[in-house]
Amino acid sequence: MxxxxxxxxxxxxxxxxxxxxxxxxxxxxxKDGVEFTVMNRLTPKRLWPPHAFLSSIMAWYEHLGRCFCLLVCRNHRAWETLIKRLTGLRELNFMILDLMKHTHHSGWHTTHNVLYRGVKxxxxxxxxxxxxxxxxxxxxxxxxxxxxxxxxxxxxxxxxxxxxxxxxxxxxxxxxxxxxxxxxxxxxxxxxxxxxxxxxxx
Known part of the structure; x- marks a missing residue:
């Protein structure tokens, strides 16, 4: 984006x-329909690997994306603590931290309004x-x-x-x-x- x-x-x-x-x-x-071309090329409906699965949820299934954001974003500090304990890391990669702070607005609306419509x-x-x-x-x-x-x-x-x-x-x-x-x-x-x-x- x-x-x-x-x-x-x-x-x-x-x-x-x-x-x-x-x-x-x-x-x-x-051209006409380029939004769907972009959706299918950049965020295809996939189950694996995990990041592709999350991307497909955020791009195609709004209600599932909303639930994911509510579960993760509102509790991102708890998730950060849990991941640190499981991995033994003192600091997490900034990309992981950013992912857990995405809201439904940034995850769904920004993607559709900027990425899929912006390509036109x-x-x-x-x-x-x-x-x-x-x-x-x-x-x-x-x-x-x-x-x-x-x-x-x-x-x-x-x-x-x-x-x-x-x-x-x-x-x-x-x-x-x-x-x-x-x-x-x-x-x-x-x-x-x-x-x-x-x-x-x-």
């Missing part, structure tokens, strides 16, 4: 944005950025299981000016995590090139 929101903000303020870097954007060509506007927003000559960079892991790698490739096909950096053997999380230093260095290069290009055009 971060890429969809960032793209919308960049398009809204296109005159002020020199470059934008999208990490694993869930890009699907805008990605083409329009990209066209706006292309017209304003904003540099668009995409970073994608070749082994991403959350967002199909062909999303980035399809964006590149439709918008050839997009600069695509496929990271070999990286997944949805490891495209940033575990390679933080490389990712930061890539961002600095992108920003420096965007600033130099803007100065040259001026």
């Amino acid at each position: 971060g890429s969809i929101i960032a793209l919308a903000l960049a398009a809204k303020h296109s005159k002020s944005v020199k470059s934008i870097t999208l990490v694993a954007p869930p890009y699907f060509p805008s 506007l990605m083409d329009q927003n990209l066209e706006t950025l292309m017209k304003s000559r904003t540099k668009v960079h995409v970073v994608m892991g070749t082994k991403d299981k959350s967002v199909p790698p062909d999303c980035a490739n399809n964006m590149k096909k439709k918008f050839p000016a997009v600069e695509l950096n496929n990271i070999a053997n990286a997944g949805h999380r490891s495209v940033v995590f575990r390679r933080e230093k490389d990712f930061a260095e890539d961002l600095f290069k992108i920003w420096e090139n965007a600033a130099a290009s803007h100065h040259h055009e001026s």
Whole structure:
């Protein structure tokens, strides 16, 4: 969802944005019914593995999702304590903590309103950025299981000016995590090139 929101903000303020870097954007060509295409591709109805099962509940079954959120979110401190005792860990991964703090609003409404409906506007927003000559960079892991790698490739096909950096053997999380230093260095290069290009055009 971060890429969809960032793209919308960049398009809204296109005159002020020199470059934008999208990490694993869930890009699907805008057309009728694209919301259901995204739901089926990103959150298919699956029983396994556990995270896929939870995602499918949150995407397809509102009442079950509401029950899950009430059970987990309202009692997240108790769950955190229980998990720490079971695992022997003093600190839990921030992603686990975030998951347990999701409310029904963030888990259901935000997903449907931003992710599934937001993809319809990605083409329009990209066209706006292309017209304003904003540099668009995409970073994608070749082994991403959350967002199909062909999303980035399809964006590149439709918008050839997009600069695509496929990271070999990286997944949805490891495209940033575990390679933080490389990712930061890539961002600095992108920003420096965007600033130099803007100065040259001026």
